[in-house]
Amino acid sequence: MDREEDFMRRALELAERGRGRVMPNPLVGCVLVRDGSVIAEGWHDHIGGLHAEQMAIADAEVRGISTTGATAYITLEPCNHFGRTPPCTEALLWAGITHVVIGAADPNPTVRGGGAAALRTEGIKVEEGLLQDECEEQMLEFIHWCKSKRPHVLLKAAVDSHGRIDGDSDLPAERFSSESSLELVHGLRAGSMAVLVGINTVIRDDPSLTVRGPDIGPREQPLRVVIDPNCRIPSDCALLRDGSAPTLVIHCTEPSDLDDAPHVERVVLTDDDGDISVMRILDMLGDRGVQSLMVEGGADTWRRFLADEAVNSAHLCRSPFTLSGDDGVIFSESELSAAGLRRVSVVDVDGDEISRWER
Numbered sequence: 001m002d003r004e005e006d007f008m009r010r011a012l013e014l015a016e017r018g019r020g021r022v023m024p025n026p027l028v029g030c031v032l033v034r035d036g037s038v039i040a041e042g043w044h045d046h047i048g049g050l051h052a053e054q055m056a057i058a059d060a061e062v063r064g065i066s067t068t069g070a071t072a073y074i075t076l077e078p079c080n081h082f083g084r085t086p087p088c089t090e091a092l093l094w095a096g097i098t099h100v101v102i103g104a105a106d107p108n109p110t111v112r113g114g115g116a117a118a119l120r121t122e123g124i125k126v127e128e129g130l131l132q133d134e135c136e137e138q139m140l141e142f143i144h145w146c147k148s149k150r151p152h153v154l155l156k157a158a159v160d161s162h163g164r165i166d167g168d169s170d171l172p173a174e175r176f177s178s179e180s181s182l183e184l185v186h187g188l189r190a191g192s193m194a195v196l197v198g199i200n201t202v203i204r205d206d207p208s209l210t211v212r213g214p215d216i217g218p219r220e221q222p223l224r225v226v227i228d229p230n231c232r233i234p235s236d237c238a239l240l241r242d243g244s245a246p247t248l249v250i251h252c253t254e255p256s257d258l259d260d261a262p263h264v265e266r267v268v269l270t271d272d273d274g275d276i277s278v279m280r281i282l283d284m285l286g287d288r289g290v291q292s293l294m295v296e297g298g299a300d301t302w303r304r305f306l307a308d309e310a311v312n313s314a315h316l317c318r319s320p321f322t323l324s325g326d327d328g329v330i331f332s333e334s335e336l337s338a339a340g341l342r343r344v345s346v347v348d349v350d351g352d353e354i355s356r357w358e359r
Helices: 002-018 050-060 086-092 116-121 133-139 140-148 178-189 198-204 279-288 301-309 331-339
Strands: 029-032 038-044 071-076 097-103 125-128 152-159 194-198 223-227 246-249 264-268 292-297 313-316 342-349 351-359
Touching: 002 029, 002 038, 002 050, 002 097, 002 133, 002 292, 029 050, 038 050, 050 071, 050 086, 050 194, 071 133, 086 116, 097 116, 097 133, 133 140, 140 152, 152 178, 152 301, 178 313, 178 342, 178 351, 194 198, 194 301, 198 223, 223 279, 264 351, 292 301, 301 331, 313 331, 331 342
Parallel strands: 071 097, 097 125, 152 292, 152 313, 194 223, 194 292, 223 246, 246 264
Antiparallel strands: 029 038, 029 071, 313 351, 342 351
8 A cells, every 4th residue: 555655646746747737627647557666657737738647648658668557546537528638538548557546536527426437337447545635635726616616715915023914004005025925925826716806905006916937837827806896996007907817807886988908807796785795706706617716905805705704725924024104904813713714834934924724
């Protein structure tokens, strides 16, 4: 069993190479083994590219190694349907694989159980559940969406040494996170299919909300979402001017006399009480196939998502820097705890204390 776990752990390592590049597909790794030795490896590298099983088989072919009679260790149940690529079950059969070890079952309702069953029907020995928890953790957002049809929500907050998210409202916004912390933020964005802010953040900070730094391959930039109940979004803000990423603005009433660029979409999403419900936002995004949502600010938006118990995980960055002035909005760890989240780790990043929280 130890050797089998080693092979699956290697498949998990390979799968990580597709992080941020394969969405909306899940991360998947595959190792082909014969006589106790690895003969080929593969992973799903980018959207539209070969699946992990197909890459591993191609790896063996390039090196002139026969895959007949080999065992495949795969972190996710092989697909048995036509999508951007042919079914992986067919590739495994064609390659002469006789034994398949699966980490996690595919929760996608269009696939559920089909891959394993198809292989067994063809006489392939199939084992399931090896390192299942680790495999499911790696593809957490994909599994969450498949089961709930809502995106997994990550809240990202940054505060100064006193827990403030900004200084005096009359002063320009101040930057207080380190370069390394900013790199981490872009890594979190790269791992998200959508990034959401409230209208006050747009007016005050004019963010671009794009991924800068991490390689996300050929996939589109994350969808930028703005909660703007009263149509206050400035016409000259970066989100409306910059067409490098799609932008979705959510209103309570239909705006008039607009001449938006093609990358901008506006929707009206109003409850009976005239407000915009967090759960309706998540339902709408889930219906659009958004599996992971990063909520970046500001404090009012964080609190709305926390109050509705819609936050699945959080990253809180506390800087040693102190913002100028004596006022400013306070956001504390106690608000995460009160919403049912627990701190699972704390790391130091160039002086910034970054804590990770999970529901």
